[in-house]
Amino acid sequence: MQLHHPKPGLGNETVAMGRRATRTERRDEEFTAYLHARQPSLLRTAYLLTGDRHQAEDVLQTSLAKLYLSWDKVRDRDSVDAYVRRIMVNENNSLWRRGWKKREYATSDEAMPEGAPHVDEYDEGRGAALWDVVRSLPPKARAVVVLRYYEQLTEAETADVLGISTGTVKSQCSRAIASLRERVPAHLHPGRPEDS
Amino acid sequence: MNTPDNENGTWESEMGDEFERRVRNLHEAPLDLSSVKGTAMKIRTRRRAAVAGGILAAAAVLVPVAVIATTGNDRADGIDPAVPSVTVTDPATPQPTPAPTPAPTPPASPEQTGTPQVGAPVGVPYLERAGGETVLHRADGSTVTLPGTYRDAAVLDGPVVGYRTDDQGNGFVDVIDVVDGSSSSVSTTYAVRSAMSTTPDGRTVAFVTTDDELVVYNGERGAQTLRESVDPGVTLSAIVGNGDCVSEAGCHPFLEHVNFEEGAAFEINYEGEDSAPAPGALRVNDAGDDFLVSVITSGTDFETCGGLYDREGGGRWIFETCDYQVHEIAPDGQHTVAFDSYFDGLGPRSFYLLDGDGEEVASFTSDSVVSGVTWADSEHAVATTYQDGQWRIVSLGVDGELKTLETTEAGNELNAPWFLTGAS
The missing domain is CATH 1.10.1740 (Rna Polymerase Sigma Factor; Chain: A)
Structure with a gap:
């Protein structure tokens, strides 16, 4: 873990004051x-x-x-x-309980465009199609795939974090893949002859 | 050629790559300590307002509340919302009596890792992880070693039925024959996609198989398929009945949508159409044989609403509340276990005992988490809780009396060494 240098005013006072830091x-x-x-x-x-x-x-x-x-x-x-x-x-x-209210944010050229990733010129839309499917997954299922395939946690580690069984982790991943297979246009599926 | 495994691996790789692409340019740290502390103070204020007595304690605190002085009780109506909740009674003792009061036991020494100090019986069945096996502690204090790492178990008439997962993450329900009272062997195994639920009388369990079949297993009658095709987005919450799925008293499972936005909870009847367990119910937390159900009906910002409903006849609410999440129903129906209306992090830090009006008669608060609660009898609830670096099993009476039944240094805050069978 790399520690960044603390910003001034956040924790440096204890050293500067030369006294023993309080618990807080x-x-x-x-x-x-x-x-x-x-x-x-x-x-x-x-x-x-x-x-x-x-x-x-x-x-x-x-x-x-x-x-x-x-x-x-x-x-x-x-x-x-x-x-x-x-x-x-x-x-x-x-x-979902909060009836999430969309806030109004001033649009700005400097603002990070919503969901704008680095787009590989060879992406051919597969990434966008995959992302759309993932975003449509129920929150719990999306959590499973993010922890498994982005955080690279094992099934057991994912189950521990989420407080669920590894069986549920496995079934959620299987269903997510099935959703991708069904909903991503066939010509964008990985492993097509054009990809090899 | 793309085999199924290869294809799945390719999709997995594509997901990982796409996730990386989506966040490749996201390196910001928009929050500083001041903003985090500001939000923390607001959360603390809300939590204090939600706890009876308005005080959050750093150590285990019992907040006894005077029992409401009404007699001729109106019938009245634990923990991780992800865990189905059904009251379990050991069929060997259908009306369990309170366990003898043990003296609080000292913490287990480091050399006894995984072995809690054994005192008097806890009074409810519970599971203890022991290496690659599980020790089932029966309500009477006797034990039997189960051949696997089980998360839940039910002692039926004859066999024990246990829920476990294997190294590949597949879920299974095993029917286990107990030999000589203390050792056991698996006779039948079902591959499942849900945890199992147990009826209040403890004689029947239900689960959904990987073939989407809703199966009911009774100690006398064996397995019966109640529904052949359960939607993949639906899971089992609870079950009542005597396990005879062809009779009127039979099998009444309650199911819910994993995503509440997809629909309300429903009850499968042995004949006729599915029905709602209670008006507006999204989930059934517990169901009693006396037609009582504890349910969730809505979730709003920082609170959950529900209550205790009597399904008999035309049906009526015993009480409704947005102050608590109502869970386990006592065997005599006079009290319920409840949790805070809203909790987060590792789970609830407190649990409460409510009377027939939904009023609090006793409560327990830990400094970390309460991981499971169930009724030992109609007067005492038993819970597993992490407190001061130890896991403990505690008993809380409707009279407010608190006792520590077991302690152990095993496990850590995120992983409990014990599982109360059928608990919330």
Whole structure:
């Protein structure tokens, strides 16, 4: 884990003041280090879970806030990422309750276009078709495929993070692949003669 | 030539590649400590408002509430919403009595990893992981070793039925014959796509096979197929009945849509059309033989609504609430186990015992998570909870009395060493 240099004003005061840091200060310093180290990666996962940049930021903010509240109780620091992933999945699964309201954001040339990926000139639309299918999956199923194929977790690790059985992980992946096979136009399927 | 396995692997690879492409240019860290702390404070305020007494404790706290002084009770009506909830009773003791009160046991020493201190019987059946096997602790304290790592089990008339997954992640329900009272062997195996549910009398289990068949297994009658084709988007929530699927008392499973937006929960009747278990129910958390069901009817921002419904006759609500998620129904129907209306993270930190009016009579709060709750008898609920670096089994009475029955250093906050059979 590479730690970024903390921003001024976030944890440096304890050193500058020359006194022993309080428990809150130590917690804030640890949490800030985690924030800087892992936030970009977590935002990427949140984006893949939600399929929407703005929802991803909201899910990430709520999830990190809940992590902050539990920071002292997550005793195994190696489990923090798994803990946050589970919170993010639960938050994303809860979005349906809120009748998610689309916010109005000022359009700007500088704003990141929604869902604009790097488009390989050889993509031929397969990526877009695949992404559309993934975005249409139920939140729980999408969480499974993101953790398996983006985070590269094993079936057992995915099951642990999500609190489900490995059987459910496997069946959700199978169904996702079946959906892709059915809904992605045939001429865009991988493994066609044109691809070999 | 593209074999099925090759083709699946190709799609998996395509998904991974597309995900990478989608986030390749996303390197931002838009949040700082100040914004995270601000959101955290708002969440803490909401949580405090939702907890009875308005206090979140850092350690296990019992908040006894005076029992509502009404007599001639109106009939009244645990944990991870992902786990189907059915009250389980050990058929060997159909009216279990409260376990003798054990003295709180000291934590297991590191040399006893995976072995909790064994005290008096917990009072409900539970499973303990032991290497590649599972020890089933019966309600009377006796044990039997099951040949696999089971997540749930039911002691039927004769065999034990257990739910497990294998190394490849496939789900199975095993019918296990117990030999000499303590060892066992598997006689029949079903490949399943759902966890199993158990009837309140503990004599019947139900599950959905990988062939989409809804199967009911009863200790006397064996297996019966109740429905041959269950939609892949539908899963099993609970079941009541005596396991005789051709009689009126028979088999009444409750199913739900995995995605609530696709439809409401429904009950399969032994004849006739499917029916709604309660008006507007999305999920049945628990069902009793006395026509009671605890359900979820809606979820809004930071709360879940539902209640306890009496299905007898024309049907009526016993109580409705948006303050709690109502789950396990006590054997006599007079109380229910409930969780906070909204919880997140690892799961609920508290559970509550509600009376016939949906009012709280007792509660328990941990500093981490409550992972499973079930009724030992009509007066006592038993729960597994992570507390101060230990897993514990605790008993909470409707009179507010709290007891610790077992403790262990095994497992960690994300992985419990015990599973209460049939718990919420």
